[in-house]
Amino acid sequence: MTMNPEASPRVATQLDERATEIYAHLFQALADPTRLAVLQHLSYGEHRVRDLVEHVGLAQSTVSKHVAFLLECGLVTLRPEGRSSWYALAEPDATAGLVDAAEALLRATGTRATLCAHLRRPRPVTDVAVAG
Template sequence: MSAMESVDPEPLDEVATAAYAHLFQALADPTRLTLVQHLASGEHRVRDLVEHLGLAQSTVSKHLGFLLECGLVTLRPEGRSTWYSLAEPELLRRLTAAAEGILKATGTDAVLCTHLRQPHRHRSTATGTATATATGDA
């Protein structure tokens, strides 16, 4: 085959491309990335996140909804409360490490919160103890 000849590239998978774009869109928003960092420390209720971030409840709920839609966050109802947590903390940890490597290679030495670098444990914000579950009211 000569240099002038080209091979037709494989057609792009539009569904896969859209799925990747949606995932990266979820992590591209600073507020959503901040929520992910907070959830890396364990389960939180919306009211906890509102208090920690100083954002409006509607803003936190909207962004959590987007993260839920992408499958990055799960929810666990408990009484009148709903607890949010990362769906795949280990996979997010690996993605974050890969992003840090890319940033470093391109001249930016940036590291997100240490919670994304450590093994995930559910942490009750109400009691401050490591547990598999958490309690509290809405």
């Protein structure tokens, strides 16, 4: 059976390998349940690793590795204060947008899930006629 090249969709002949790797690294950061839990806790505000250890219930070394990965990806920031290190979301609005997009994609594929209700971006208000 011979395929008609005009009938098949056009496929890009070259992919941007660097961009593909960068995206994969970002999605890898979001693919781990512990890292998602850390991001959820950081969405409430700054935390130290010891605070995150209490929240997620894992060893300090494990939490530190996950936080380091998120820091490497640029998803979190570090603010030293004395002997403590405070971590926060690097881009809360962009993270909220990503959570919104993920929720929309999940809904479109038949799954309803909310990761962080407080992180959701406000929905635009539509004009509603007021009866008077």
